[in-house]
Every structure is written in C-alpha cells, then in structure tokens.
Amino acid sequence: MSNSFWGHSTSKAQEESSPSRIDPASGLVSSEQMRQVEERLFAAGMPVAALMEKVGLAIFAQLQRDFPQATRIGILCGTGHNGGDGLVVGRELLLAGKTVKVWLAKPDLKPLTAEHARYLKALGAEFIADFRELAECDLLIDALFGIGLNRPLGDPWVGAVGWANASGIPILSLDLPSGLNDQTGEIWGCCVRAACTYTLGLWKRGLWQEAALPWVGQLHRIEFGIPEWALLTQGSPTVPRLLLQPGSHFPPDPPLDTHKYRQGSLLLVAGSAAYAGAAVLAGLGARSSGAGMVTMVVPTGLKPLIHTVLPEVLVHAWEGIPTLPPGKSPAKGFQALAVGPGLGETRLPVLEVLLRDWTGIPWVMDADGLNVLAELGVEHLRGRGIRAILTPHLGEFRRLFPRIPLSDRIEAAQQAASQSGAVVVFKGSRTVIAAPSGQCWVNPASTPALARGGSGDVLTGLIGGLLARWGGTGSPIDESILLRCACAGVWWHAQTALQLAKERGLTGVDPARLAEHLPQALRTLRQEQVIRY
Numbered sequence: 001m002s003n004s005f006w007g008h009s010t011s012k013a014q015e016e017s018s019p020s021r022i023d024p025a026s027g028l029v030s031s032e033q034m035r036q037v038e039e040r041l042f043a044a045g046m047p048v049a050a051l052m053e054k055v056g057l058a059i060f061a062q063l064q065r066d067f068p069q070a071t072r073i074g075i076l077c078g079t080g081h082n083g084g085d086g087l088v089v090g091r092e093l094l095l096a097g098k099t100v101k102v103w104l105a106k107p108d109l110k111p112l113t114a115e116h117a118r119y120l121k122a123l124g125a126e127f128i129a130d131f132r133e134l135a136e137c138d139l140l141i142d143a144l145f146g147i148g149l150n151r152p153l154g155d156p157w158v159g160a161v162g163w164a165n166a167s168g169i170p171i172l173s174l175d176l177p178s179g180l181n182d183q184t185g186e187i188w189g190c191c192v193r194a195a196c197t198y199t200l201g202l203w204k205r206g207l208w209q210e211a212a213l214p215w216v217g218q219l220h221r222i223e224f225g226i227p228e229w230a231l232l233t234q235g236s237p238t239v240p241r242l243l244l245q246p247g248s249h250f251p252p253d254p255p256l257d258t259h260k261y262r263q264g265s266l267l268l269v270a271g272s273a274a275y276a277g278a279a280v281l282a283g284l285g286a287r288s289s290g291a292g293m294v295t296m297v298v299p300t301g302l303k304p305l306i307h308t309v310l311p312e313v314l315v316h317a318w319e320g321i322p323t324l325p326p327g328k329s330p331a332k333g334f335q336a337l338a339v340g341p342g343l344g345e346t347r348l349p350v351l352e353v354l355l356r357d358w359t360g361i362p363w364v365m366d367a368d369g370l371n372v373l374a375e376l377g378v379e380h381l382r383g384r385g386i387r388a389i390l391t392p393h394l395g396e397f398r399r400l401f402p403r404i405p406l407s408d409r410i411e412a413a414q415q416a417a418s419q420s421g422a423v424v425v426f427k428g429s430r431t432v433i434a435a436p437s438g439q440c441w442v443n444p445a446s447t448p449a450l451a452r453g454g455s456g457d458v459l460t461g462l463i464g465g466l467l468a469r470w471g472g473t474g475s476p477i478d479e480s481i482l483l484r485c486a487c488a489g490v491w492w493h494a495q496t497a498l499q500l501a502k503e504r505g506l507t508g509v510d511p512a513r514l515a516e517h518l519p520q521a522l523r524t525l526r527q528e529q530v531i532r533y
C-alpha cells in the first residue's frame with residue numbers, strides 16, 4: 001500500500017510534471033496553442049462543422065443542467081465561429097421548446113456561422129435588429145467573440161455589452177467573456193460580465209488570471225474528447241497548470257517507526273517587539289504542518305509569549321545583536337529555515353547573520369525578509385547558492401522585481417523565478433507558483449477571507465514546516481521539492497480558508513483560527529478528494 005497522500009506515487013507526480021503534453025483538465029493554454037490543437041484535429045480528418053456541432057451539443061447539455069428554469073433565451077451573436085457555437089446551442093434550445101431570440105452584431109458572417117443562422121431562422125427563431133429587444137429574456141448567451149478577439153471592442157459591440165451587463169439578466173459566455181484578453185485576463189476596453197463561462201476543450205489561461213476574476217463568473221470546461229496526440233505543445237516548453245488535487249506534492253505520511261527528528265526540524269526566524277503576533281502566527285502555521293521540531297529565534301522580550309502560546313516550540317532568544325541557537329552548527333540539525341514575518345527593524349542584522357552562516361539549508365522568505373532582499377538585490381540568493389521559496393504579495397513583488405511588468409501575473413511569476421533562481425509564490429486572489437525551470441501552477445480556489453493581516457504569516461510557517469518534513473525524509477531538497485512544498489502549502493492554506501469561510505462566514509477566518517484548522521481541513525479534504533474553484 002502506498003503511504004503517500006491519496007496514494008499518488010512519485011512516478012505519477014513526475015509524469016504530471018512532464019512539460020511536453022497539455023493536461024486537458026488543468027493545462028492553461030493561449031489561443032495560439034488552442035488553435036494548434038484544433039488544427040491537428042482538422043488535419044487528421046475531423047470536419048470543422050462536425051467539431052462545432054459536437055461542441056454545441058455539449059454546451060447545450062451543460063446549459064440544461066445549469067439553467068433548467070431558463071425559457072426565453074437571447075443570443076448575442078458575433079460573426080465568427082464563437083457566434084456559430086451560439087447558433088448551434090440556439091437551435092437545440094429552440095427544438096427543446098424554448099423561445100430563442102438572436103441579435104446579430106453584423107451581417108458579414110463566416111460561412112459556417114451563416115449557414116447555422118439561416119437554419120435557425122428557418123426553424124422560427126426571431127432575429128432582432130436592436131439588442132434591447134432581449135430585455136424580456138431570462139438568460140443571455142454571449143457568443144460575440146472567443147479566441148478570435150485580437151483588439152479592443154468598438155461599435156456596435158460596446159453598446160451591446162454595456163446594455164447586457166446593466167440588464168441584470170444572467171449571462172453565459174461561450175469560450176471567453178467577450179472583451180477578455182485570453183492571455184492576461186485584462187479587458188479590451190469593455191467586457192461581458194458573465195455569471196458563468198463555459199470554455200471549450202482546454203482552459204484559456206486568461207480565464208485564471210487575477211484580472212479576470214470580476215468578469216468570468218463560475219468557470220466550467222466543456223470536454224469534447226481531444227485525443228492525446230493532439231495535446232502536444234510546440235514552442236513554449238511549459239504550460240502553466242491549475243493546482244487541482246496536489247496530493248503528490250505533500251510529504252509522505254510518517255512511517256510507523258518514525259521519530260521527531262525524522263519528521264523534520266524547522267528553524268523559524270520571525271517577530272520583533274513591534275510585531276510579536278507575526279511570529280506567533282508563523283509558529284502556529286509551522287505547528288500545523290506536522291514538522292517534528294520547531295525552533296524559533298526571537299528577541300528576548302517575546303520569549304514568554306512564545307512559551308505560552310506554543311509550548312512545544314524551542315525558543316532561542318537574543319538581545320542586542322541577533323544570534324542563532326548555540327550548540328548547532330549551521331545547516332546541521334535543521335532541514336529548513338523560514339524567515340521574515342514581523343522582523344521589523346531587526347530585519348537587516350538578522351538577515352546578515354543568516355546570509356553569513358545559514359545558506360546550506362533551504363529557505364522560505366516572506367515579509368520583512370523579502371524587503372531586505374529587495375534592498376540587497378535578489379541576485380544575492382543565487383550568489384550564495386541558496387535554495388529558496390519567496391512568497392511576495394503584490395507590493396513585495398514590485399520591490400523585489402521592479403523591472404518585471406505586471407499585466408500578466410503568470411508570466412511575471414515565471415520571469416521572477418527565472419531571474420532569482422528561487423521558487424516564487426506570487427500571492428493574490430489567484431496565487432501563482434513558478435519555478436526557475438519554467439514550471440508553473442495557479443491556485444484556482446481561494447477566498448477573500450484570506451485578505452487580512454496575518455494570513456501570510458501562517459502560510460510562511462506552513463510551507464517552512466512542509467520543507468522541513470520533506471528534508472526529514474532524506475530527500476535532497478531540489479527545485480522539484482521546493483515547488484511541491486510551495487504548491488502543497490498554498491493549496492492547503494486556501495482550501496482550509498474555504499472550509500472555514502463556509503462554516504463561519506467571510507469575517508470568521510482569522511489567521512490564528514485558520515492555522516488551527518489546517519489539520520482538520522486536510523483530513524476532510526482527503527476524505528472528500530474535492531476539487532473546488
């Protein structure tokens with residue numbers, strides 16, 4: 001019996017990380033990559049019309065499940081094949097007894113789209129000249145633009161999109177909300193605000209960018225049976241992926257004959273007189289990670305507090321000039337170092353000590369640790385040969401990587417990882433995790449409940465503890481383990497917050513409770529094997 005989380009074997013994990021094939025359930029593709037995949041299908045004999053038919057029928061089936069009450073459906077129809085998809089769905093809705101009205105933005109349709117329009121008219125659908133005539137509908141289908149959109153919307157689309165957004169009628173977008181940039185998730189001037197988006201075949205990466213969140217609504221992928229041989233990537237060696245069920249990213253469960261030193265020993269350097277709470281929260285995160293031993297380095301004034309709140313933690317207190325635990329030579333005894341939360345004014349002297357003596361074990365750096373690194377320059381990490389995970393939020397990211405553009409956060413995280421040589425966890429409502437090799441993950445599920453002070457401190461302790469646990473197994477801590485720890489920590493942290501928010505509401509997810517709930521949440525997740533986004 002496998003003892004790894006959810007029974008994933010390492011070989012499965014390695015197979016999942018293969019860069020040459022798109023995973024249809026989680027790979028995030030550009031329009032260009034989507035077109036390459038479709039071209040392979042067409043070249044192998046799949047007729048374009050047959051594919052549109054297949055896709056349209058699958059959309060119709062999903063729509064019946066999601067919107068069973070809708071009886072009067074309006075279709076905003078563009079000139080290309082996105083419009084064609086909308087018309088195939090319209091035909092099926094009409095045949096199912098629904099009322100269908102179509103607003104054609106322009107008359108010059110692509111041939112296949114024009115044929116579907118002609119047939120839908122022959123079946124009795126009403127084609128209207130003014131989109132306002134859709135006001136009585138109870139569902140709007142946005143079939144204006146899909147992956148063909150390549151410039152800002154002009155007239156008459158801007159008027160139609162503005163009207164639809166203001167109408168209060170739920171909108172279902174096909175493939176992408178019209179107006180959304182398929183790469184960056186930014187909008188081309190204006191954009192449909194969808195209640196639901198059905199993307200076709202493969203996830204378009206723009207849908208999962210943070211900028212897209214206000215526009216995409218509930219996301220659903222319409223499966224249309226793309227064969228494996230059509231899923232090979234060309235050009236870009238790595239395709240970013242969604243972090244769905246990262247079971248194989250967790251350290252193996254403890255063997256029955258384990259002891260505390262084999263469960264990983266973490267050195268956590270955090271806190272200052274002004275920011276004592278940050279140290280406590282990082283300590284609570286580390287506690288819940290399951291690491292065998294946690295040692296905290298804090299200024300003397302914090303020692304009683306840490307002893308009271310975290311009695312199992314070893315405390316090394318310092319006064320005046322930061323020092324590290326005596327009797328332990330650097331890199332011996334500890335498998336990982338987490339540094340940064342709440343260091344405040346002591347951040348520079350603390351980092352100087354660590355950079356001098358503690359470069360042999362892997363680091364997780366956050367908060368004030370990152371602020372010092374920004375002052376010193378990220379190249380310090382590579383220069384000292386430090387294996388690191390950096391966990392910046394937007395402000396810290398800007399300070400660390402001032403020259404990296406932020407319009408595409410997935411790309412930004414990948415560039416930051418490549419520049420720093422570290423695994424970068426770019427925190428936000430769609431956290432991106434990127435490794436120097438180009439591998440990249442997006443956390444698809446999170447909650448605004450995490451947007452409060454202290455959540456990040458918990459994450460730092462948690463990832464640090466996971467790193468120590470991996471170290472305790474004897475695995476060499478290379479990029480792949482750093483990446484796994486970052487992924488496991490981000491996913492676990494967010495899923496716990498989602499569970500707590502469900503039980504206690506958005507305001508009930510304070511960081512201390514979040515840290516305490518981590519083990520229970522993981523237990524539930526393992527039982528349910530859920531995917532949430």
Ligand SMILES: NC(=O)C1=CN([C@@H]2O[C@H](COP(=O)(O)OP(=O)(O)OC[C@H]3O[C@@H](n4cnc5c(N)ncnc54)[C@H](O)[C@@H]3O)[C@@H](O)[C@H]2O)[C@@H](O)CC1
Nearest residue numbers: 051052080081082083145146147148149150151152153175
């Ligand atoms: N390639 C295929 O055979 C399939 C495509 N499918 C659908 O087809 C869509 C892609 O179809 P198309 O390539 O026809 O493109 P779209 O239907 O997305 O766009 C239509 C055309 O609009 C033009 N355009 C772009 N930006 C514009 C703007 N701002 N203002 C005015 N016109 C603009 C472009 O020339 C583009 O070709 C997919 O998103 C998907 O919905 C599906 O039917 C499955 C099969």
Ligand SMILES: [K+]
Nearest residue numbers: 142145174176
């Ligand atoms: K669309």
